[in-house]
Amino acid sequence: MKIRIKGNSIRFRLTQTEVKNLTEKGAIEEYTCFESNSFKYAIEVSSYHKQMNAIFSEGEIRLHIPKNKIEGWYTNAIVGFEHIQKLSSGNTLSLLLEKDFTCLDNTIEDQSDNYPNPKIHN
Incomplete structure (x- = not known):
């Protein structure tokens, strides 16, 4: 996860x-x-949340994704989900959850488990 x-x-x-x-x-x-510490980031499927929602607490970012949105995501063609979360401060937090595609340019990063990039033509 990146x-x-x-x-x-x-x-x-x-x-x-x-x-x-x-x-x-x-x-x-x-x-x-x-x-002396670690930073944790996590994604959790939620039956409670109606939209994506992120919280930050005790060095952890946790993204909640509604269960009804993510069902079948592994096998379907949906690339990702986005939501603008309104904060109590009046600010907003932009959230994006997406499948990771292989890069079009050369990279040293291991991409063996990434999705095939749809922009690559066979």
């Missing part, structure tokens, strides 16, 4: 295995370890 954070925007990108695990098991998570 995350990209810029300002009030968070983008989660998932490999094929991660999408399968999320749809079958209901949650996935990863950690980035530092010297």
Whole structure:
């Protein structure tokens, strides 16, 4: 799982295995370890939430995705989901959850579990 954070925007990108695990098991998570602490990011399928929702607490970002939106995601052609979350401060938080495609340019990153890029023509 990759995350990209810029300002009030968070983008989660998932490999094929991660999408399968999320749809079958209901949650996935990863950690980035530092010297004295770790940063956790997780996605959880929710029957409670009607829209995507993110919280940050105790060094963890947790994204909730409604169960009805994600059912069948592993096998269908839907690329991803987006939502603008309104915050109590009056600000907004842009959320994007999407399948991770192989890059069109050369990269040293392992892309063996990424989705085939639809822009590559055979």
